[in-house]
Amino acid sequence: MNQITVQDAVTAFADWNEPTDAELSAIEAEMPLILADVDLIDAQIAAMDHTPNDVDARRVRRALARVLTEYRVLANHTADAAGGAA
Template identity: 65%
Template sequence: MDHIVTVQDAVTAFADFMEPTNAELDAIEQEMPLIVADVDLLDAQIVVIDRTPTMLDERRIRRARRRVLAAHRDLANGLAEQTGGAA
């Protein structure tokens, strides 16, 4: 007869090594404005996915796209300043 044993110890034995490092958390924090802008753009696009966009919908999508581009620009400029060169 085979005994069924829990593998919890084997699965969680390396959990400490699977956590993000402080550097990775800092990078995520730095990219958060871009992530939020991308989510806003997706929200605007999802709203009109099954209907014809109104003028207000089109304006919302354009603004969201501009926020994404601005967040990309700010992130690239921030990285360039940190490294001392062009990103």
Template identity: 60%
Template sequence: MDHIATVQDAAIAFADWIEPTPAELDAIEREMPVIVADVELLDAQIMTLDRTPTELDARRIRRARRRALAARVALLNQTPGTLPLPGGAA
């Protein structure tokens, strides 16, 4: 009978009340430049996994790393009242 509870949990996972709140969607939107920069960095690193990195690859990774860092700094330099506190504290 354990499989019935699993099926029920899967059905409840898509309930309307589990949708992200507008505040959570706004937080994701603010963090989107950081997310995109991190994905670009991962893409640059993944391209070099199966071969020896060339000088161009090294430059691409350095450039992506700088963009990711700049995106994080820009997020942190926003108005302090707009960023959520760690741990979900308000």
């Protein structure tokens, strides 16, 4: 039988287990895309909550367009940082 010890609990929250500055910077750079994805999911859920109408369809299309735009911006920024073109 496996038991969780106090040492296991302490080690799970050790300082070395925190994200690095580079990881935090990457998350910050991706945040507009993450938020756009959240808006798209919200629009899709709202459309499923009742009989879809034209307003729901427009909201989903706009949210999808924003996701694609943010993805393109992030891809171009990543390619520029790597020295290439997207």
